[in-house]
Amino acid sequence: MISIFASVANAFQSYFPPGLILSFASAFVVERSYLTAWRHEFVGTLIMISFTFSAGKWWGTDSQTVEWASHVVGVVAADYLSGGPHVNPAVSLSMWALGKCNYTEMYVRIAAQMGGGLIAFPLFHYLSTTLDLNPLGGPAFDPTDDASGSAAGLSELMATCLLCFLIYAVNWELHFGTYHYWIKQPLTALGIRYLIVMFPLAGPAMNPMLGTAWAVWDSETGTFPTDPEHYLVYWLAPAVGALIASFAYAVYAGEKLFGMSVPFGPIKSIDATATAAPSAPPANGDKKKATKKE
Secondary structure, eight states: OHHHHHHHHHHHHHOOOTTTHHHHHHHGGGHHEEEEEEHHHHHHHHHHHHTTTTTTBBOOSSSHHHHHHHHHHHHHHHHHHSSSSOOOOOHHHHHHHHHHHHHHHHHHHHHHHHHHHHHHHHHHHHHHTTTTTOOOOOOOOOOOTTTTOOHHHHHHHHHHHHHHHHHIIIIIIIIOOOGHHHHHHHHHHHHHHHHHHHHHHOOSSSSSSHHHHHHHHSSSSSSSOOOOOEEEEEEEEHHHHHHHHHHHHHHHHTTTEEEEEEEOOOOOHHHHHHHSSSOOOOOOOOSSSSSSSO
């Protein structure tokens, strides 16, 4: 009986990436209170990877203008079609630090992001092979001159920190009137593409889910990476970058950090607070308030 169960488990594992069961299980915590958030993140991650990683691979291969334009369209479409997810564990961490979501919601969102990423890369590899398209590829750093991963990690830290600043600015500090969403989302997409070009040492990912989901797919064994350098570059560094950005924004706007007031600030003036943009979604355009249970 045990041998039969082991055979079934091995067969199941050969078709499903590791950790996928835990990702799906997280959708039902707290009596499915966060199922909508999980669905947004899972679907959003699939769409984001297909729409943005294909830029320069499936279209825009001979034109940088077309490549950037297709990336912008992909970012906007992925956000709009999936309800405005974070699609990035570092962003979800920042939202929790700033009190825009609670710990459980952050956990569920990250689990869904990982599930979507673990499925996305093998799925789109299959499509590219079937349709005779260029394989999508993924983020990886070259350890030849950076064995410890410190340079790549610093690159990811800085890029993630700037990404968070961009998110705060276009969602919470700026307002473009009637067409706010349709202006701030392309600006976000252009900012992401610019950071990809400016911080290339780690691939880049600027997203822990992308770094690890690609590493699982690209490994010969189909398992999670075992080298600590991977987690330094693609998890610790972006997390530190997100927390630095969160702290800076808390000082600037007078927000609490992990539920505690920072000892100085705010820098934002009272007049600026009075005329600031109305409350905006946490990251990529979610129409619901981040503090509301989904």
